[in-house]
Amino acid sequence: MRSVELVVSVENVKKRFHAGAVVNDISLNVEKGDLIALIGPSGCGKSTLLRCINGLESVDEGRVQVLDNVLESPKKIGERGFNRRAQAVRQQVGMVFQSFNLFPHLTVLGNLMKAPMVVRKMNRDEAEWRARELLAKVGLDDRADHYPHELSGGQQQRAAIARALAMSPQLMLYDEPTSALDPTLVNEVLRVMKQLDHEGMTQIVVTHEMRFARDVADRIVFLEAGKIVEMGPPEQIFSAPQNERTRAFLGNFL
Amino acid sequence: MNKISGYACLYALLIFYILFTFRASADESLPILRWGADIESGAPYSFKDPGDPDKVIGFESEIIEAIAAKIGMQARFTQNNWEGLIEGLKRHDYDIVINGLEITSDRQTVVTFSKPYYLTYQRLTVRAGNTTITKLEHTQGKRVGTLAGTLAQRILNEQSFPLETVTYNEEVHLFNDLMLGRIDAVLMDEPVTLYYAKPNPELKMVGAPIGRMEYGIALRPEDRELAGKVNRALDALIADGTLRAILERWNLWNPMIAQAWGQEARVDIEPSSYNRYLKFAYAKPGFKERLVRYISFLPLLARGALMTLQISIVAMIVAMIVGLLAALARLYGPWPLSFLALAFVEILRGTPLLIQLFLIFYGLPHIGIRLDPFMAAVIGLGLNYGACEAENYRAGILSIPKSQTDASLALGLSWGQSLRHIVLPQAVRVVIPPVTNDFIALLKDSSLVSIITMVELTSTYGQLASTYFDYLGIGLLTAAVYFLIGLPFVRLSRYFEKQLNTHLKTRVPGRVVSPVPARIFNSLGKR
Numbered sequence: 001m002r003s004v005e006l007v008v009s010v011e012n013v014k015k016r017f018h019a020g021a022v023v024n025d026i027s028l029n030v031e032k033g034d035l036i037a038l039i040g041p042s043g044c045g046k047s048t049l050l051r052c053i054n055g056l057e058s059v060d061e062g063r064v065q066v067l068d069n070v071l072e073s074p075k076k077i078g079e080r081g082f083n084r085r086a087q088a089v090r091q092q093v094g095m096v097f098q099s100f101n102l103f104p105h106l107t108v109l110g111n112l113m114k115a116p117m118v119v120r121k122m123n124r125d126e127a128e129w130r131a132r133e134l135l136a137k138v139g140l141d142d143r144a145d146h147y148p149h150e151l152s153g154g155q156q157q158r159a160a161i162a163r164a165l166a167m168s169p170q171l172m173l174y175d176e177p178t179s180a181l182d183p184t185l186v187n188e189v190l191r192v193m194k195q196l197d198h199e200g201m202t203q204i205v206v207t208h209e210m211r212f213a214r215d216v217a218d219r220i221v222f223l224e225a226g227k228i229v230e231m232g233p234p235e236q237i238f239s240a241p242q243n244e245r246t247r248a249f250l251g252n253f254l
Numbered sequence: 255m256n257k258i259s260g261y262a263c264l265y266a267l268l269i270f271y272i273l274f275t276f277r278a279s280a281d282e283s284l285p286i287l288r289w290g291a292d293i294e295s296g297a298p299y300s301f302k303d304p305g306d307p308d309k310v311i312g313f314e315s316e317i318i319e320a321i322a323a324k325i326g327m328q329a330r331f332t333q334n335n336w337e338g339l340i341e342g343l344k345r346h347d348y349d350i351v352i353n354g355l356e357i358t359s360d361r362q363t364v365v366t367f368s369k370p371y372y373l374t375y376q377r378l379t380v381r382a383g384n385t386t387i388t389k390l391e392h393t394q395g396k397r398v399g400t401l402a403g404t405l406a407q408r409i410l411n412e413q414s415f416p417l418e419t420v421t422y423n424e425e426v427h428l429f430n431d432l433m434l435g436r437i438d439a440v441l442m443d444e445p446v447t448l449y450y451a452k453p454n455p456e457l458k459m460v461g462a463p464i465g466r467m468e469y470g471i472a473l474r475p476e477d478r479e480l481a482g483k484v485n486r487a488l489d490a491l492i493a494d495g496t497l498r499a500i501l502e503r504w505n506l507w508n509p510m511i512a513q514a515w516g517q518e519a520r521v522d523i524e525p526s527s528y529n530r531y532l533k534f535a536y537a538k539p540g541f542k543e544r545l546v547r548y549i550s551f552l553p554l555l556a557r558g559a560l561m562t563l564q565i566s567i568v569a570m571i572v573a574m575i576v577g578l579l580a581a582l583a584r585l586y587g588p589w590p591l592s593f594l595a596l597a598f599v600e601i602l603r604g605t606p607l608l609i610q611l612f613l614i615f616y617g618l619p620h621i622g623i624r625l626d627p628f629m630a631a632v633i634g635l636g637l638n639y640g641a642c643e644a645e646n647y648r649a650g651i652l653s654i655p656k657s658q659t660d661a662s663l664a665l666g667l668s669w670g671q672s673l674r675h676i677v678l679p680q681a682v683r684v685v686i687p688p689v690t691n692d693f694i695a696l697l698k699d700s701s702l703v704s705i706i707t708m709v710e711l712t713s714t715y716g717q718l719a720s721t722y723f724d725y726l727g728i729g730l731l732t733a734a735v736y737f738l739i740g741l742p743f744v745r746l747s748r749y750f751e752k753q754l755n756t757h758l759k760t761r762v763p764g765r766v767v768s769p770v771p772a773r774i775f776n777s778l779g780k781r
Binding site for chain 2: 054056083087090091092093094095097099101102103104105114115118119163164167
């Protein structure tokens with residue numbers, strides 16, 4: 001029997017903004033080592049779901065469990081309780097943003113060293129050693145002392161992944177990591193994500209890169225209007241989608 | 255950065271040079287008698303010696319030296335502007351005031367006066383070519399100038415015929431405007447007229463002496479013992495002829511005072527001090543003499559500049575701390591705190607700095623808070639600029655995109671850590687250029703603290719200009735000094751702006767700031 005270790009468990013999560021429900025009753029389990037691709041039309045709630053998982057947004061209803069930490073509505077567990085738990089979650093979860101969000105006032109090395117030194121109280125030498133190791137891993141060892149604006153988009157995004165990895169996360173979240181990139185630079189970023197998958201990292205990727213989703217993802221989750229329409233292994237979703245809307249959406253790409 | 259540190263080194267060296275050149279000389283052991291006066295109001299009372307601008311001379315400074323010697327004390331001068339002399343006395347900035355203060359019943363309600371050390375009257379002055387005004391009654395419908403708060407002003411106001419009274423703060427400007435035709439006549443104390451109008455061929459004194467006034471030394475009412483000593487000393491100095499000799503040397507001996515003291519009206523001594531003054535004040539120095547004179551001002555101006563810099567730098571540090579706290583309170587504090595911060599910012603930005611300085615320096619002592627002039631200047635400027643800095647910081651913090659906070663929170667930083675390590679360091683880079691500009695503005699606004707007795711650059715300028723009647727030359731010189739001390743900061747501001755633009759790829763709107771205070775600039779138009 002295969003032992004199953006849940007890293008993320010989303011149960012009946014709802015999130016509303018003034019405009020209306022953005023995430024409407026979503027449940028999703030992610031096992032250790034999985035790579036989940038969240039796909040769907042713009043505004044379907046993919047990004048919000050991602051931000052609910054690491055507590056950058058609070059849920060209105062339902063619960064999110066990441067490893068040992070449970071996030072529920074601040075109305076239920078209090079603003080302070082939510083913030084404390086969300087911070088605990090975020091210390092174990094890395095996140096990569098569409099627009100990289102590197103810190104412009106720090107060098108690439110500084111970007112990687114900041115959180116380990118501030119949050120983990122790691123000493124400078126150790127932080128730098130680990131940072132250089134991670135930069136080598138993403139192929140940026142020669143860019144350590146450059147400032148973010150001196151890097152190409154692909155290099156910046158790889159640096160951002162390395163920055164997240166510097167906190168030794170158990171889970172990586174990607175919010176459209178290649179959408180802001182020149183098409184020629186997309187692959188260098190996807191390659192890093194693929195490599196992490198091989199090393200057994202658990203990853204959730206919001207993406208429009210269907211080829212990447214098909215080739216690398218363990219499961220595809222198709223969202224529309226805040227709900228999961230269809231979910232399954234790539235072969236099933238891409239070759240034999242059960243739902244009419246999935247078919248229509250994928251028709252735009254394939 | 256090398257160029258910048260080079261500037262910084264030069265600057266530091268200059269400051270050290272000035273600091274070490276002006277070590278105050280050691281004092282003798284005699285107890286100190288602190289006397290207050292406004293040397294900007296000029297001759298013959300107390301003023302900077304045109305022959306040695308480091309010294310204060312005048313008939314009143316000689317009288318006070320004589321009194322101090324009689325009562326076994328050592329006189330030490332404290333500068334204050336004329337309107338604030340009595341407030342300064344009550345603030346204990348000094349113990350006595352001697353500065354042409356007429357003994358009036360109004361003043362006697364707040365201070366005690368010694369017996370008169372001088373008696374005099376008012377004189378009417380007109381332009382030399384004027385033949386229509388020969389006595390006060392002829393000024394009907396005319397513009398007559400005098401100093402604010404003097405007997406002359408009361409006399410003018412009491413006239414039954416209509417005339418327009420124009421009041422001034424400084425004697426020099428009074429007679430200047432008379433020559434320029436901005437006013438038709440001047441009614442002023444005889445001593446002032448003797449020194450500013452009589453030697454001037456473009457002006458003439460007309461009519462008989464008007465009124466009678468007694469100058470007294472002002473003391474705090476509770477200092478009865480000191481008042482008694484001063485009066486006994488005055489008696490002795492009158493009796494032994496010392497006072498008469500001083501007054502004769504300054505060409506101030508007159509029949510009225512001779513009669514009051516029971517002495518002869520005849521003048522025995524040559525008016526040597528008066529003649530020496532005329533030689534300096536009315537000489538038309540050549541280019542070379544003028545240059546030598548300006549060079550001799552440099553140490554004084556440098557000392558003033560150093561004080562200006564000290565006040566500005568300390569005030570700016572206060573402003574930056576106050577500003578940061580107010581900005582954080584406003585952005586992130588609970589509502590009562592954020593409301594307080596907003597109120598602080600709006601009130602300080604919405605009221606004039608001058609009024610704030612007056613309140614701090616003269617107002618607070620009434621509720622028991624007595625700050626020395628330096629502290630008052632630094633707190634006044636610091637709070638006022640703190641309000642501006644708060645808005646700068648707030649704008650700076652708000653200019654950092656939320657995605658930066660998201661990224662740092664996502665890395666596991668707490669909210670406070672993200673503010674401290676990610677948002678503030680970036681905000682500081684954004685606000686450095688406007689803050690540097692504000693510092694230059696503060697450097698110039700610091701000229702306002704000359705009114706709360708600080709002897710800084712502007713106040714030094716006022717003293718020198720009124721001593722030499724050289725408002726253009728000394729004004730330009732002072733403007734140049736302001737420009738020079740502001741220049742490194744202007745360069746620094748440009749440098750930071752350039753850095754920021756290339757570094758963060760953010761455009762910060764530049765402001766062009768001139769480092770010369772408006773007061774100096776405007777006064778260049780005088781004479």
